[in-house]
Amino acid sequence: MSFPSFLSFVSLLSLLLLPFFFILSILLPLLFPTIIHHPYPPSTRKENKTVMLAGSFNPPHLGHFKMLQYLSQRFTKVYAVVGFNPKKTYPVPPSDRLTLLKSLTSNLPNVTPILVSGLIWRWASQNKISIMFRGIRTWSEDGRDENYLHFQNLFFPWFLGPITVPIKTFFLEGSKDTRHISSTVVRKLCEGDKIAELEELVGKGSGEEVKRFYGKKGK
Numbered sequence: 001m002s003f004p005s006f007l008s009f010v011s012l013l014s015l016l017l018l019p020f021f022f023i024l025s026i027l028l029p030l031l032f033p034t035i036i037h038h039p040y041p042p043s044t045r046k047e048n049k050t051v052m053l054a055g056s057f058n059p060p061h062l063g064h065f066k067m068l069q070y071l072s073q074r075f076t077k078v079y080a081v082v083g084f085n086p087k088k089t090y091p092v093p094p095s096d097r098l099t100l101l102k103s104l105t106s107n108l109p110n111v112t113p114i115l116v117s118g119l120i121w122r123w124a125s126q127n128k129i130s131i132m133f134r135g136i137r138t139w140s141e142d143g144r145d146e147n148y149l150h151f152q153n154l155f156f157p158w159f160l161g162p163i164t165v166p167i168k169t170f171f172l173e174g175s176k177d178t179r180h181i182s183s184t185v186v187r188k189l190c191e192g193d194k195i196a197e198l199e200e201l202v203g204k205g206s207g208e209e210v211k212r213f214y215g216k217k218g219k
């Protein structure tokens with residue numbers, strides 16, 4: 001084989017292989033997602049990385065706190081991202097959820113709660129996030145619901161501007177002692193008057209504040 005034809009053979013081969021690797025780069029993480037189980041692995045020293053935990057935090061509760069506490073111990077900087085769609089109106093606006101999230105994380109100094117509208121992966125790549133975390137109860141309970149978002153995170157950055165290499169998404173299981181807590185349960189409790197019971201889910205001293213936002217209008 002002459003050298004030029006060898007070159008065109010190589011370029012043809014890589015052209016054929018490119019889609020293959022592209023598909024693998026999406027398929028492999030979807031089939032074998034990285035899940036951090038509870039009890040969380042002990043971290044010996046802080047990883048110098050900025051990470052984020054995105055959710056709707058509607059409202060934030062101790063389950064979220066345990067996750068953010070773990071991330072704050074393991075990484076140097078953590079964003080707690082309240083994601084929202086600017087075209088939607090919410091019974092409890094994202095800004096109120098941000099207020100509650102700030103109270104919840106006030107003793108975690110390297111955790112910064114923030115509102116992000118629109119595509120979270122875009123904000124993440126603009127803000128040099130190393131890992132995007134999603135909180136789940138367990139993979140068997142919530143994994144299926146996470147797959148579409150995970151796919152978007154892996155696929156969209158290649159096509160929607162500004163074009164970037166996708167950021168990893170990791171899934172973080174809730175702490176076993178808070179896994180029974182869900183935002184739905186918290187919202188239900190806000191309709192009643194059992195502040196002590198509510199504080200077992202949202203933290204001591206936070207019951208009144210959560211109820212103020214979710215008591216009447218919360219659905």
Ligand SMILES: *[C@@H]1O[C@H](CO)[C@@H](O)[C@H](O)[C@H]1NC(C)=O
Nearest residue numbers: 046047048049050076077128
């Ligand atoms: C951590 O990373 C940042 C940016 O990547 C760098 O500027 C800083 O020096 C690093 N700090 C340590 C302690 O390695």
